[in-house]
Amino acid sequence: MPKDTFFNLSDEKREKVMRAAVSEFLKHGFEKGNVGAISKNAGIAKGSLYQYFENKKELFLYTVQWSSEFFIRKYDSRLLDFDLFDYAYMNFRQMYEQVMAEKELALFLQNVILGKYTVDDSVRAMLKAADEFVLRLIAKGKENGQIRKDIDDDLLALFLTGASMKIKESILERASAGGRDFLAGGYEAYDGEIKAMMELLKNGMGEKKCL
Amino acid sequence: MPKDTFFNLSDEKREKVMRAAVSEFLKHGFEKGNVGAISKNAGIAKGSLYQYFENKKELFLYTVQWSSEFFIRKYDSRLLDFDLFDYAYMNFRQMYEQVMAEKELALFLQNVILGKYTVDDSVRAMLKAADEFVLRLIAKGKENGQIRKDIDDDLLALFLTGASMKIKESILERASAGGRDFLAGGYEAYDGEIKAMMELLKNGMGEKKCL
DNA sequence: ATATAATGTGACCGATGGGTCATGTTTGGC
């Protein structure tokens, strides 16, 4: 947790600091991320940063928290009462919007989720909450008869998040490489891809023997 | 590439150096990985390390190469002429053996594949080769009529590697956390899990409407 | 044996960068 001083700052200044931190940690990771550079890009003195945060680690941890809260505030409320497949679909869709609106934050968070920048278990704890949510959706899906019951919930969760993660990663990669091209096609260009992935999640990659 | 001096060393000494490097980089990552500690654990002077390698980066890169060659020599030759699902299954099975025999190396390589320790693109290039192999298997599977043809090869590859990666990760995690318990059950305890994952890859997680 | 090359060694150097602090500057209560 940052010190009180940090929360006494104006919203704009706080945001400027956090964005400078996101940018730096995204570019260089935690170890190589330079506190001096962050303060410079935030337009404050290095000493000031240490009035806001105990140390580099606390700054990083709060950067993660701030980024995720940013998206939760903006997007996540929307997908509360869906079933699993709707949730996954909306999740992909959201990611498109997120990348368009906040490329750096989205990329940074993706890296955190992928477990780059190994810093602390408290980040892991945060991610665990997301897993629990998926597990709840899976249980619900089994009750509904949407999801096959012969396979363990945890394994289903692993399967779902693994496949999802990979396609998110690929889309973010393309977004970060060719910013222009990515914008060009609009969402529709990606919708097909995402629907295909949903198909795979539901029906697998094996040739169907029936229907 | 290491210097000639390194290859003049006895096999045992070379292995000792490489294992010390794996251990250090696994524990602390690239940036925080300490060259002094590596030389100490290898039982040589730091100066000697710099007779073998140009610098830390070269040492790390060769550590990756050495680790993967280690497994390729020992295991990979076995799974050359399988179809996709056999390949995936054998791949999982191998991983179990690998973790049992060489936990540290297996964990280290997994981290490399997951993209922790961002050091160089040359590692990426190496990983690309593995992707191409999967793509070849997918093409073959489509010809055979084993794999549905209505979905793009790249997406299928993404789907397969994503799901596989996740379960590998989870198994390695358990292996690294509770070494004892993991050994206890023997391979059979995991075989069920892996078969279930194969099922998911083939048929997906949706409740089947037919057959 | 002796000369020469190859290899081993660890004290040392120098850059980097996280973190501090003495000194300003602003704010708010009276």
Add this chain to the structure above:
DNA sequence: GCCAAACATGACCCATCGGTCACATTATAT
């Protein structure tokens, strides 16, 4: 206007660590 508390600042400190080098030791050749 005055004072004290809160906040801002950046030159400075110092631990860390990658990399070097002068010297010691070992192997090879003649």
